[in-house]
Amino acid sequence: MENLICPSCGRKYPPMGGPWRCECRSPLDLEFEGVLDFNKIARRPPGIWRYRESLPIEEDSNIVSLGEGSTPLIPSRVFGKDALLKLDFLFPSGSFKDRGASVLLSKVKELGINEILEDSSGNAGAAIAAYAARAGVKCHIFVPETASPGKLQQIKAYGAKIHVIPGNRSDVSQAAIKEAERIFFASHVWNPYFLQGVKTIAFEIFEQFNFRVPDSVILPVGNGTLLMGAYLGFLELLKQGLIKRIPRFFGVQAEACAPIFQEFKLKNFGGKTLKPLPTLAEGIAVPDPPRIGQVLKIIRETDGTILSVTEEEIMEGVRELNSLGIFAEPTSAVAIAGFKKLPNVPGERVLIPITGSGLKTFQAFQKILPPK
Ligand SMILES: [Zn+2]
Secondary structure, eight states, rough: EEEEETTTOOEEOOTTTSSSEEEEEEEOOOEOOOOOOOHTTTTOOOGGGGGGGGOOOOOGGGGOOOOOOOOOOEEEEETTEEEEETTTSSSSSBBBBBHHHHHHHHHHHHTOOOOOEEESSSSSHHHHHHHHHHOOEEEEEEEETSSOOHHHHHHHTTTOOOEESSHHHHOOOOOOOOHTTEEEEOTTTTHHHHHHHHHHHHHHHHHHHHHHHEEEEEEEOSSSSHHHHHHHHHHHHHTTTTOOOOEEEEEEGGGGGGGHHHHHHSSSTOOOOOOOOOOSSSGOOOOOOTHHHHHHHHHTTOOOOEEEOOHHHHHHHHHHHHHTHHHHHHHHOOOOOHHHOOOOTTTEEEEOOOOOGGGGGTTTHHHHOOOO
């Protein structure tokens, strides 16, 4: 069975009843070697559970699934350049976070836990609430006052209890951390089982690319769960000798709240207080991401970079997606806006996951669309 391991100090903990973070306060990773046999996988139905031997759940009977995964990959012309868009918002709860929620709630069920807690600005909260409902687990979601009304309604609809916390995203995290002394912390950021689910995006890309990988991946970064999850998946493919290199990772943040961008560019940002401004990309407005060190390591190791984009550029990204027939939330358009800024390399295969449905942030479109 797998162990929890601290990437910072190396301490190990058993997964059963282990703490939600290390004694040294670092987030924990999972020490787990999956198996990928694509001859076997090819014969299975679509969805993340086709990679069964790579997902750290012991018993099939504990799997909590709503048929998530195997999202479309569509070649597109974006701002006059070629890109492959992976429609990773086509999920039961409307965002890629269902990948992580399915595996995390399966683990919760396996551990026999019947009450969980999560803090989220919306999409992760909705995903955890959906899979908690499916698993019959009592669920508490801590949210900031600024969360989209649509996302809050969705969380409520799944029967989760919403706790609205005054202040910014950090205040919400602090409130959740306090409560985590009492209730199991099913956090999409802290709990490594969530990332184990997110990694399936890399396996799907590998299959859809005819058992190869793109040259680069551009994605929005707040806490960096998609970036870390995708990297984990590519790393697993690399370790098993199925690919020779991992794609370059380009993370994009909204200028209004860009701690990872600042740390990457300025290098001595740590310790300063960031005053986030309001942004259309509320899904990635995270002033103090707990796994920032891991995110930066991946960016550097893959020879990628971190970009930031303005609110105007995000709106332009939204309109570009709309013009391609895609109704995504503004947070997803951050990656599109970042793609526009990168130089065009002929023949380069660029993949951009589109992460959340526009139906969740209906109100935001009043600002983005021109008035009639
Ligand atoms: Zn540690």
